[in-house]
Amino acid sequence: KQEVTQIPAALSVPEGENLVLNCSFTDSAIYNLQWFRQDPGKGLTSLLLIQSSQREQTSGRLNASLDKSSGRSTLYIAASQPGDSATYLCAVRGYGSGNTGKLIFGQGTTLQVKP
Amino acid sequence: GAVVSQHPSRVICKSGTSVKIECRSLDFQATTMFWYRQFPKQSLMLMATSNEGSKATYEQGVEKDKFLINHASLTLSTLTVTSAHPEDSSFYICSAKTFDSYNEQFFGPGTRLTVL
Numbered sequence: 001k002q003e004v005t006q007i008p009a010a011l012s013v014p015e016g017e018n019l020v021l022n023c024s025f026t027d028s029a030i031y032n033l034q035w036f037r038q039d040p041g042k043g044l045t046s047l048l049l050i051q052s053s054q055r056e057q058t059s060g061r062l063n064a065s066l067d068k069s070s071g072r073s074t075l076y077i078a079a080s081q082p083g084d085s086a087t088y089l090c091a092v093r094g095y096g097s098g099n100t101g102k103l104i105f106g107q108g109t110t111l112q113v114k115p
Numbered sequence: 116g117a118v119v120s121q122h123p124s125r126v127i128c129k130s131g132t133s134v135k136i137e138c139r140s141l142d143f144q145a146t147t148m149f150w151y152r153q154f155p156k157q158s159l160m161l162m163a164t165s166n167e168g169s170k171a172t173y174e175q176g177v178e179k180d181k182f183l184i185n186h187a188s189l190t191l192s193t194l195t196v197t198s199a200h201p202e203d204s205s206f207y208i209c210s211a212k213t214f215d216s217y218n219e220q221f222f223g224p225g226t227r228l229t230v231l
Binding site: 041043049103104105107108 | 121160161164219220223
């Protein structure tokens with residue numbers, strides 16, 4: 001059974017700092033991995049999706065890496081801003097039958113960026 | 116594109132009543148929809164997967180008679196919480212995907228259910 005773990009559970013940093021969020025998964029047989037952002041009481045916003053054959057994806061100040069063999073992914077946020085404050089969720093999609101691979105989510109890292 | 120809406124965004128009901136939550140794909144045909152539940156400060160837990168025109172597949176531990184899912188059209192799925200109790204209070208999120216998109220699910224904004 002796939003399990004996804006995110007460390008740390010919470011993080012508080014001053015504005016401008018670069019930071020790294022960690023995600024690990026127990027079964028390396030994944031189709032892809034996705035990072036989401038969730039603001040309090042809101043739904044999910046997809047940030048980055050990395051296919052199993054890829055090593056990293058970048059979007060603006062965000063960079064996500066994937067090491068499938070070791071079951072790890074990191075989300076790097078450069079020059080953090082107060083607007084980056086949110087919960088960041090990592091999710092992996094395994095191989096499912098009928099083209100409906102399930103997303104298994106980690107517990108999330110709640111980030112606070114202080115002005 | 117790829118917008119998923121949920122209605123209502125927030126609902127409060129009395130214990131013992133039933134509540135229906137709608138999930139709509141606004142600009143694409145969703146052959147598969149997923150329902151998730153999220154308790155405070157916890158992650159999303161998949162409840163069930165529904166394919167248009169078929170019965171939903173429920174995850175282990177989810178009561179199918181309590182959480183009724185209907186996916187009668189390619190743009191609408193409903194989740195009905197029957198005989199709701201306070202422990203059913205949670206944040207319910209749906210997501211949708213097309214058949215030819217193994218990659219991406221598009222998530223709705225969520226529905227906050229409070230059972231008194």
